[in-house]
Amino acid sequence: MAATLHAFTNAAELASSLADKVTERLSAAITARGVASIAVSGGSTPKAFFQELSTRGLDWSKVTVTLVDERFVPADNERSNHLLVANNLLQNKAKAARFVPLYQKTDSAEYAAKLATAETKAISNPFDVVILGMGGDGHTASFFPGGSNLAAALDPATPRGIITMEAKGAGEPRLTFTFSSLQDAALLVLHIEGAGKKDTLAKAEDAGEDAEMPIRAVLRRAASPVEIYWAP
Numbered sequence: 001m002a003a004t005l006h007a008f009t010n011a012a013e014l015a016s017s018l019a020d021k022v023t024e025r026l027s028a029a030i031t032a033r034g035v036a037s038i039a040v041s042g043g044s045t046p047k048a049f050f051q052e053l054s055t056r057g058l059d060w061s062k063v064t065v066t067l068v069d070e071r072f073v074p075a076d077n078e079r080s081n082h083l084l085v086a087n088n089l090l091q092n093k094a095k096a097a098r099f100v101p102l103y104q105k106t107d108s109a110e111y112a113a114k115l116a117t118a119e120t121k122a123i124s125n126p127f128d129v130v131i132l133g134m135g136g137d138g139h140t141a142s143f144f145p146g147g148s149n150l151a152a153a154l155d156p157a158t159p160r161g162i163i164t165m166e167a168k169g170a171g172e173p174r175l176t177f178t179f180s181s182l183q184d185a186a187l188l189v190l191h192i193e194g195a196g197k198k199d200t201l202a203k204a205e206d207a208g209e210d211a212e213m214p215i216r217a218v219l220r221r222a223a224s225p226v227e228i229y230w231a232p
């Protein structure tokens with residue numbers, strides 16, 4: 001499906017525009033179905049956007065927020081995406097939203113993935129909004145090049161749900177929604193910032209295997225149009 005680039009002068013302008021777009025989509029879902037869902041990525045890029053979105057006026061009590069992926073660490077660990085979202089998105093008006101974590105206090109990431117799949121099954125699918133990030137190596141979600149479950153994660157036949165991923169550069173074991181869970185969101189966004197990520201995107205848009213730069217699976221095979229939000 002096609003990708004559209006939305007380029008902004010600076011990160012603040014991008015954050016405000018993306019917050020408006022997401023608010024519009026979530027509000028439309030609430031009007032249509034009475035509920036809305038959004039899955040967001042972690043990392044450093046989305047902080048300003050989360051803070052902007054947290055101030056927007058919509059019926060947050062009807063919104064379920066979850067994560068595209070999570071590090072297998074508890075929510076009080078500084079590497080936790082849950083902590084990032086709690087501190088930057090689930091505040092102000094967005095405090096009223098329901099949050100569904102991926103991390104589960106279990107002995108293994110595999111068992112946590114099983115529990116998280118059951119926990120997240122009830123969230124509307126497709127998602128109303130998915131916000132993806134991208135690493136400099138072309139990973140997105142926890143679809144890392146060389147990842148332990150990369151083929152399964154990117155396989156459109158893999159059922160919706162959470163699987164584990166281990167990879168060099170990923171740090172702890174990861175819990176990630178599969179490609180099939182994310183690729184048909186009503187609003188599918190790739191949020192990247194900086195010249196380096198723009199270069200990575202250009203490389204990803206070139207020929208090559210999806211497995212080499214997993215963001216390619218989204219750019220090439222997502223059922224939904226990919227809205228790329230970029231600022232220098």
Ligand SMILES: O=C(O)[C@H](O)[C@@H](O)[C@H](O)[C@H](O)COP(=O)(O)O
Binds near residue numbers: 139141
């Ligand atoms: O858990 C994570 O780290 C994210 O889900 C991951 O996919 C992130 O979006 C990219 O690694 C980009 O991270 P930055 O925004 O920090 O560059």
